[in-house]
Structures are given as structure tokens and as C-alpha cells.
Amino acid sequence: MPMRDSDLERVRALPWFSVASESTFRDVTAGAFLQRFPAGATLLLEGDRVDFLYVLLDGLVQLEGSWNDKDTILAVLRPVSTFILAAVVLDADALMSAQTIERSDILMISGEALRRSMQADPVFGFAVAQELSGCYRGLVRAIKNQKLRGGVERLANYLITQKMRHGGVETFTLPHEKRVLASLLGMTPENLSRAFATLSDYGVIVNGPEVTIARPVVLERLAKPTPLIDNHQPITSELTSKAERERWPVASAASG
Amino acid sequence: MPMRDSDLERVRALPWFSVASESTFRDVTAGAFLQRFPAGATLLLEGDRVDFLYVLLDGLVQLEGSWNDKDTILAVLRPVSTFILAAVVLDADALMSAQTIERSDILMISGEALRRSMQADPVFGFAVAQELSGCYRGLVRAIKNQKLRGGVERLANYLITQKMRHGGVETFTLPHEKRVLASLLGMTPENLSRAFATLSDYGVIVNGPEVTIARPVVLERLAKPTPLIDNHQPITSELTSKAERERWPVASAASG
DNA sequence: CGGCGAATTGACGGACGTCAACTGCTGTGG
DNA sequence: CCACAGCAGTTGACGTCCGTCAATTCGCCG
Numbered sequence A, B: 001m002p003m004r005d006s007d008l009e010r011v012r013a014l015p016w017f018s019v020a021s022e023s024t025f026r027d028v029t030a031g032a033f034l035q036r037f038p039a040g041a042t043l044l045l046e047g048d049r050v051d052f053l054y055v056l057l058d059g060l061v062q063l064e065g066s067w068n069d070k071d072t073i074l075a076v077l078r079p080v081s082t083f084i085l086a087a088v089v090l091d092a093d094a095l096m097s098a099q100t101i102e103r104s105d106i107l108m109i110s111g112e113a114l115r116r117s118m119q120a121d122p123v124f125g126f127a128v129a130q131e132l133s134g135c136y137r138g139l140v141r142a143i144k145n146q147k148l149r150g151g152v153e154r155l156a157n158y159l160i161t162q163k164m165r166h167g168g169v170e171t172f173t174l175p176h177e178k179r180v181l182a183s184l185l186g187m188t189p190e191n192l193s194r195a196f197a198t199l200s201d202y203g204v205i206v207n208g209p210e211v212t213i214a215r216p217v218v219l220e221r222l223a224k225p226t227p228l229i230d231n232h233q234p235i236t237s238e239l240t241s242k243a244e245r246e247r248w249p250v251a252s253a254a255s256g
Numbered sequence C: 001c002g003g004c005g006a007a008t009t010g011a012c013g014g015a016c017g018t019c020a021a022c023t024g025c026t027g028t029g030g
Numbered sequence D: 001c002c003a004c005a006g007c008a009g010t011t012g013a014c015g016t017c018c019g020t021c022a023a024t025t026c027g028c029c030g
Helices: A005-012 A022-029 A086-091 A111-120 A121-150 A151-165 A177-183 A189-202 A216-222 B005-012 B022-029 B083-089 B111-118 B120-148 B151-165 B178-184 B189-202 B216-223
Strands: A032-035 A043-045 A050-060 A061-067 A072-079 A081-083 A097-100 A105-108 A172-173 A203-205 A210-213 B034-035 B042-044 B053-059 B061-067 B070-077 B081-083 B097-100 B106-109 B169-171 B203-209 B210-213
Touching: A005 A022, A005 A032, A005 A050, A022 A105, A032 B203, A043 A072, A050 A086, A050 A111, A061 A081, A061 B120, A072 A081, A072 A177, A086 A111, A086 B120, A105 A111, A105 B005, A111 A121, A111 B120, A121 A151, A121 B061, A121 B070, A121 B083, A121 B120, A151 A177, A151 A189, A151 A216, A151 B097, A177 A189, A177 B061, A189 A203, A189 A216, A189 B210, A203 B169, B005 B022, B005 B053, B005 B106, B022 B106, B022 B111, B053 B111, B061 B081, B070 B081, B070 B178, B083 B111, B083 B120, B106 B111, B120 B151, B151 B210, B151 B216, B178 B189, B189 B203, B189 B216
Parallel strands: none
Antiparallel strands: A032 A105, A043 A097, A050 A081, A050 A105, A061 A072, A061 A097, A172 A210, A203 A210, B034 B106, B042 B097, B053 B081, B053 B106, B061 B070, B061 B097, B169 B210, B203 B210
16 A cells, blocks of 8 residues: 555654654655554454554554453554554564454554664664653553452543543543443443443433533542543643653553 | 672673673663662652662562552562663653562662663663563553453462472472462452462462462463463573563563 | 461452343344 | 344343451461
8 A cells, every 4th residue: 555645744743753863764664554454454463473563543443462262452542653562672472462443544664674773773762762661651550540449430530531631521422432441441341331320420421422521529539530540641632742651551552 | 888899790680781881881870879778668659759770689679559548569579670660761750669578789770871871872772672661561461461360360370470480390489478469469368368279179289388289280271371461481590681581570670 | 475467267248240131223135 | 215133232130259357376576
């Protein structure tokens, strides 16, 4: 598939690509190609050898892990995000599967070229290390979320985070199907329904994918959000070149 | 506290320090100092600003997270390990607390100097990125372990991993108190006891801190270990300079 | 010898998964 | 255009897993 200049520019705008020199950027993207996948396409299976860094330019992708006939969604990515960066840096097998949720445009960058450029351009290498650090911290948050909170608490905090990401408005629409959300939060769809029902006592009104938080203070008293677990940064644009560009597993980058 | 040359050599032997040039190594360790802490000392609290990279040279350290009067142990580190690397790279707050379990010798390296050296020595910077990648993948494994397996299964796999780490012998001794293990595995001490009791049907014999796996095949049929979650690498020495030096949260390095 | 904390065991309750039935929406084909 | 199949979501009943509380034992250290 032909690669448009506009696509390359969107990659260039990623914080950790924007610091790369022009020649580094050319080297990294030299052998890259763009591919379009339909909804439900499997991009990668757990255990697969990873030869490319994936950059989601359009669409929606989920990362999942499985064991013993069970599986769980570890992250849902929206554009522009990269994934399986860690596996590429180590030239190792993937620990997660990747699957498109919607039709998606994905740029595939040679892992070999990435590793070479990291060692050639120290500023670029450092930027990648920062990206990896942010991803690591996202997972630390995820584990604390999982081990320390119950299902209702995880949902309550998820909703507060979503509200923040939408600029603080009281009504917003869920970014994906409820069954996806359930798996992401580590529960069954049935239990997610019941958790929503529980939260109706705290001013949470659900109408299909529309959620409105009628009494934010009451909900927060239940959820007890904290910056040490929840990342409330608005994701208005992916261009934020703040040094600490930490993100949550949801709608974020993921090292892989 | 005076720093011995032998301590510096142990740091130098860490895989991601061993690739650094002599001058880079001198720069990074220039302002470093060694500190001895008693058992139970708090090294770092969640939310603290992190100014130093910590290198555990002797002793035992636990990393924990807390929320709403509950806390959980995220990792137990043994020498030689570094921790809070990710926070140092981003110059950010710590997401985990750190506490000594035993009396510990800890080398503290200037975060400022580390970041400077990463950008000055691209090979060193790449090695740090590899270290971060390994830590990231350790957390991916931990989340899959937590979300996909039940308590008994987590314990069974933990025991198999320990057996592997001890070279495959059928009897070994647990590396820390059972209450620490319980928290690490995401359960209460009471439930850990019951999980051990359950595993007695599968040939697991417990005698204080001594565990013997009498029927490995039976236990494995229950545990269903997989390289996509469990890291069975023996940790005979920290010197293994394999590119993929992934480690598990237990007895490992942790980015922070 | 006495006390403290770790570990174990039992009883109980709450949180969560499973199974099943039912609703409502959507897309398909007669 | 409507009938119907299929799937997401919800709700209820039930069982299991796990956390909590309490009592007891054991070993260690003062």
C-alpha cells in the first residue's frame, strides 16, 4: 500500500519521534510500509516473533493476553499509538496478541532499523527510553488498580478518568463496547452491568454507550482517585511533547 | 559511608552497565554514595520525588503500592538489582514505595548523571532501554498472571518457577516470609495457607519455609506454566549479559 | 519464663463468575 | 416490507472463590 507523506508526518509528530534528527527519522522510516486491516483482523499472536514496530494511524486495536482458554484485554489503543516497542527493542517474542477492533491503518517500521537508529542517535535513543519508562509506569498503575481495588471501584475510577479525558464534561460516550470495557477492567460483562447498576446510587446514569455523571463529588468519594494510580491527563492531542507523557493502558501506547 | 572498589565492580558487572565505556561509567558513578539501612527502613514513599537511582548491593528490598488503607507488594528485590529506573529516566515521582526487608547496602546514583550519560553514550542509552524493556515485559507477565489465574494457580506456578530458579531440585526454601509471598501473589496470608493445603493433594509438601515438590508432573498439570507468563530463567548469577535479560517481579530489577 | 508475631484453621459473609432467560437492536434474506 | 437470526446487554439464581474475624499453636527473642 502506498504511504502518504501525511502519514509520515503524523508519525513524526509523536513525541519520541519529534526529537529525532531528520536523518535518523529517514533511516527509521526508510523500509516502513503502510497496511490496512479490516475489523477483527489478528495482527500478532502471543509468542510470535516481532520484526516490526507497529504504529496505529487510524482505527482501534486491542492488546490481549490469554491462558488456559481464558483471555483478557490488556489495553485498547487509539491513533496515533505505537505498540510492541519493548519486544522490538529486545528483538523478542510478543507477550500479547494484537487484534483490530475497527478497520485500521497501521504503519510497520523495521525493528532492525529502529534498534540501529537508537544506537546511532543518542537523543532519539533517550526519547525511546522515556517512552518505555512511561509505558512501564502505565503498567505499574494498572497492577495497583487491579490488586488494590474492587470491580465497582475500578469502574468508578475509569469513568472519572474518561470524564477528565473529555475535558470534564458530565456526559460522554464510552470509547468501546461494554464487553471490551469489562475485560479491560478485569471482570465479566454481567458483572460490569451490575457495577453500573450499583453506581446509579452514586449519580451515574447510563444510556447505551452514553454515560452521565450527575453527582461527581459523590462518585469521587466512592472512587477515591489518586494520581499514583489514575492518569487523568486529557488526551486532546497526541502531540504533547511533555517529558512525562505517561499514559494509561486504555487509549494509549504500549511497549509490548 | 565509604564506597569500596569491590562495590563499584559489582555495579559494573550489571549487564546494562557492563557495556558502558570506561568514561561513561566514571561519569555515572562519580557522585554516587553507598548507604546502609536497617531492616524495615523506608527508602521511598509513593509520590516522592526521585533524585537517585537505587542499586541494591546487599540485603532484601520490597516495592509496594497502596490505596485506601490497603497495600500490596509489587516486587521483592535481591542483590544485585536496581530500582525506580523508570522514574529516574522521566525525572518523575515514584509510583511505588520501597522498604528494606533485611539490613541492606544500597548504592545511590545521581539521576541527573544517569540521564546525562544516557544521552552522551548511545550504547549505554540503548542498554538502559533494553533494561527498561525487560522490566516492562516483567510487568506484562505479572498482569496476565493476576488477571488470568486464580490464587491456587498463581501459587503453583510460583513454586514451579522457584524450583527452576534453584536448578530444578525438588526441595528448596522460600526466599521470604509467607505473608510477603501472599501479598506478592495478591492474596491474604490466610488464603495462602489454604492454597498450600490445596496443593498438598498435588504433591506439595510444606515444612515451615521448606517446600518440596514430590510430584512435579502432577503439579505442572495443574499449574500449566507457559513462557508467555512465567519466566523460568535460573538466576544463578546476575552477570548473564544475554540481550534478553527479562526477569520476574520477584527477585528482580524493577524500573520504578 | 513471658510475650510478640507468624502461621494455621474454622466459621462466616461478600464479591465475583457461571448459567440461563429475556430484551432490544441490527442486518439479512425471503 | 417484514420475519428472523444473531449478538450485545441486562437481570436473576446459584455456586465458588476469597477476604474478614476470631481462636489457637508455634517459634523466637527479650
